[in-house]
Amino acid sequence: MASNERRDGFAQRLGVESMEDWQRIMALDVGEKRIGVALSDPLGLTAQGLEVYQRSGLPQDLAYLTALFQKHQCSGLLIGLPRHMNGEIGPEAEKVMAFGTRLGQACGVKPVFWDERLTTVQAERALLEGNVRRHRRRQVIDQLAAVLLLESYLRSGTFRKNKN
Numbered sequence: 001m002a003s004n005e006r007r008d009g010f011a012q013r014l015g016v017e018s019m020e021d022w023q024r025i026m027a028l029d030v031g032e033k034r035i036g037v038a039l040s041d042p043l044g045l046t047a048q049g050l051e052v053y054q055r056s057g058l059p060q061d062l063a064y065l066t067a068l069f070q071k072h073q074c075s076g077l078l079i080g081l082p083r084h085m086n087g088e089i090g091p092e093a094e095k096v097m098a099f100g101t102r103l104g105q106a107c108g109v110k111p112v113f114w115d116e117r118l119t120t121v122q123a124e125r126a127l128l129e130g131n132v133r134r135h136r137r138r139q140v141i142d143q144l145a146a147v148l149l150l151e152s153y154l155r156s157g158t159f160r161k162n163k164n
Contacts, residue, residue, distance in 0.1 A: 023040075023042065023044060023075045023076050024039060024040055024041070024042050024072060024073060024074045024075065024076070025039070025040040025044065025074060025075075025076035025077070025078050025150065025153075025154075026038075026039055026065075026068070026069050026072065026074040026076070026077055026078070027039070027040070027047065027078040027079070027080070027114075027146045027147075027149050027150035027153070028065070028077075028078070028079050028080065028100075028103075028146060029080045029116065029142050029143075029145040029146040029149055030079060030080060030096045030099060030100070031055075031142060032055070033054065033055055034052050034053065034054055034055060034142045035052070035053045035055060035061070035065070035142065036049070036052055036053075036141075036142030036143040036144070036145050036146035036147075037049075037050040037051050037052070037053060037065075037068065037143065037146055038050055038143065038146035038147040038149070038150045039072055039074070039150075040076075040150055040154060044154055045154065046154075047147045047150035047151045047154060048147065049140070049143040049144060049146065049147045050068075050072075050143070050146075051143060052140065052142045052143045053065070053068075058099075058102075061099075062102060062103055062106050063106075065103055065106075065107075066103065066106040066107050069107045070107075074107075075109065076109065076112070077100070077103065077104055077107055077109050077110075077111040077112065078111070078112050078114055078149065078150060078153055079096060079097075079099075079100035079103075079111050079112070079113050079114070080096070080113075080114060080115075080116030080145070080146070080149045081093050081096060081097065081113040081114060081115055081116055082096060082116055083115055083116075096113075097113060100113060112153070112158075114149060114152065114153050116145070116149050126144065
């Protein structure tokens, strides 16, 4: 059995038609100074933290993240949308949407904006429970928030519905 046939058989057992249905998603937790980056596996089952990117200006941010998107052969872009607790979109969310739209254009995909309320709080709580020191928490909190955001999206099933 050829390697592609074997992978396609494995994919079908997981409910995915073929290799063409495999899609890696890059998720971003966008902040003023830093952007947390997470990636899904190609089947969209798990989320892994990749890095925390230190922002350095719009052109540099777009170039770096586009290169990262291409390097990891992503075909989906998920961006955390910082809504107010009442669900409304404020000025910060509008900035994130403008940035995400520009990044989506640069990557050649339409970004998905996903409610990120409380992901940073959840990340902080998890790091505190893990006895992670304050300095280290600051280094990884945005990455963990991106992982939580991506996990939420993958669990919702929206990922599978959008492909059909």
